[in-house]
Amino acid sequence: MNVQEIAYHRNGISGEPFYVVSFTDPDAIDEMPGAGGKMVAVVFDMDEVDDAPTFTNPRTAVFDRELLGAGVIAFAENSWRGDHYDAELRAAIAEWERAETERYMQEAHGEALPQ
Numbered sequence: 001m002n003v004q005e006i007a008y009h010r011n012g013i014s015g016e017p018f019y020v021v022s023f024t025d026p027d028a029i030d031e032m033p034g035a036g037g038k039m040v041a042v043v044f045d046m047d048e049v050d051d052a053p054t055f056t057n058p059r060t061a062v063f064d065r066e067l068l069g070a071g072v073i074a075f076a077e078n079s080w081r082g083d084h085y086d087a088e089l090r091a092a093i094a095e096w097e098r099a100e101t102e103r104y105m106q107e108a109h110g111e112a113l114p115q
Contacts, residue, residue, distance in 0.1 A: 001025050001088055006096040019043045019093050028064060028080065036066035039080070041089050058086035 005022040021041040029037040044059035060082030067078040 003092045021089050035064040038065040040065050058083050060086045
C-alpha cells in the first residue's frame with residue numbers, strides 16, 4: 001500500500017469528522033473485475049469508551065477510485081475490507097497529523113516539535 005494524499009473533513013457543524021485517504025494497492029487489481037488498485041478510504045475516529053469490547057470493527061470504508069468514477073457503488077462490486085487496511089491507514093494518518101502539526105508550529109511560531 002502506498003499512501004498518496006490525506007485530507008481531514010469536518011463534516012459540517014454537527015457531523016462526525018473523518019479522514020479521506022488516497023492510496024494505491026496493486027494487489028487489489030486481481031480481487032475485483034474492473035479494479036485498478038487506485039483506492040480511496042474514508043476513516044472515522046474510533047470512539048474510546050472505558051467499557052468498550054476489546055475488539056471493535058474499524059470505522060473504515062474503502063473503495064476503488066476507478067470503479068467509483070464509473071459509477072460502481074454496489075456491494076460486492078466495489079467492496080473492500082476496511083479492516084484489512086485500517087491499521088496501516090491509521091498509522092499513515094497519525095504520521096500525517098504529526099507532520100501537519102510540525103508544519104503549523106514552524107510557520108506560526110518558528111518552533112519544531114520535540115522528537
